[in-house]
Amino acid sequence: MTAHHPDTPRSGLPKRHPRHERRGEARLPGVIAALVAALLYLALPESLLVGPRYVLPALEVLLLIPLIAVNPRRLTRQNRFSRTVSLVLVAVIGISNLIVLGLLVRALVSTDVKDGGALLLAALQVWATDIIVFGLAFWELDRGGPVVRTQAPRSQLPLADFRFSQDENHDAVEEVSDGASRSSDWTPTLVDYLYVSVTNSTAFSPTDTMPLTTRAKLLMSIESIAALITSLLVIARAVGALQ
Template sequence: MSDDENAPSGERPRAEQRWTASAFVLLSMLIPFLLPSRYAAGTSWLLPAIEGAVLLALVIVDPGRIDRPGRRVRALSIALVVVIAAGAAWAAGRLVWDLLHGNPDTTVANELLLSGALVWLQTVLAFGFLYWELDGGGPVNRHLHPRRRPDLAFPQQIEPTLAPAGWRPVFFDYLYLALTNATAFSPTDVMPLARWMKLAMAAQSILSIVVLSLVVANAVNLLGST
């Protein structure tokens, strides 16, 4: 049962718990160590170390639930998303470059499929964090000052009878949005309303198409030549 369902009628639902998003930050920190070193910006440990330091700072200044307003907390949250996105962008760009120009390390089908899957997962996580942190000004603002006109329209917001009173999306909802947008290459149940959100979702769809098509095409060629 969710916090919204536990909240008495007319009382503000409790803020989102931090542990869910933190668990996926740890996953994003693990991926560079599973990929070949050339897909990491700098060294395999550089960006994960920065992510870990920023996450630790966030847990210290705003532990438990994400409900503390302030410029410092907001700056740390944005910085974390930027680092995650930078790592995903570097890995995706490097993978596409290798597939277009050739690289000895992309000539084994099984290794290529594994690397492609990890890079694709990394981009899904990055866009999930991007949507979560920017929609409606971030989780703190969505809790304290929910907007009447959101950047993203979830089904529960379009038809409030589908959810408990005061329902608001949490990190997992944005991760699901990123996953479906990366597989369907278009909005599914969540509609982008703000122009910047439409641009972000379009960019993710294009990136996902490029990565998946190049990885699958090259893997099929490699398997066919064996």
């Protein structure tokens, strides 16, 4: 009886196509994430808005339109224009959310808190947007972005920004190693990066996925600090105002 090699899938399992032969990630999850961030912004109190209420959400929708036109169903094509627009979209959501967080903190420390319920809700909206935007940022930057990760051979991928557990599981037991990056050509999707964002914003540090590059560490640091401010200062003050 021959031993099973960890780089070879077990018999009976369907053969996985190489990433450069796949259809790419679905477009819908990324669109939903961006639209949810826009809706969370629309629901903020008037005092926390960056300009007129509908300007930023309208800009985000306008940036989404060409991205959907390039890849309406699957993320398989990319050019310099679409790559720039996708990064600008993430930057617009992220910068505006950090400004909103600053306005929220200033309102709490410089005035009497009268509506603690509204402030608590606003803090939760900022925190949820924080998770979405940093998940999108990780998704867009790691290994060249969602298009490159599935359409380019692994040997041509840029250096990874994150090390997932699947990248190390090739020498584990069969039911684990068969799903590893080396054996199954696994690549992370938006859900994986949103999970990284959730754990980073709740633990204030990496958990099972480690940042490898300077930009990944910087982004995770910014997210952790923003989440820490939201949870320890904003939410605590808002809950205190309810008493």
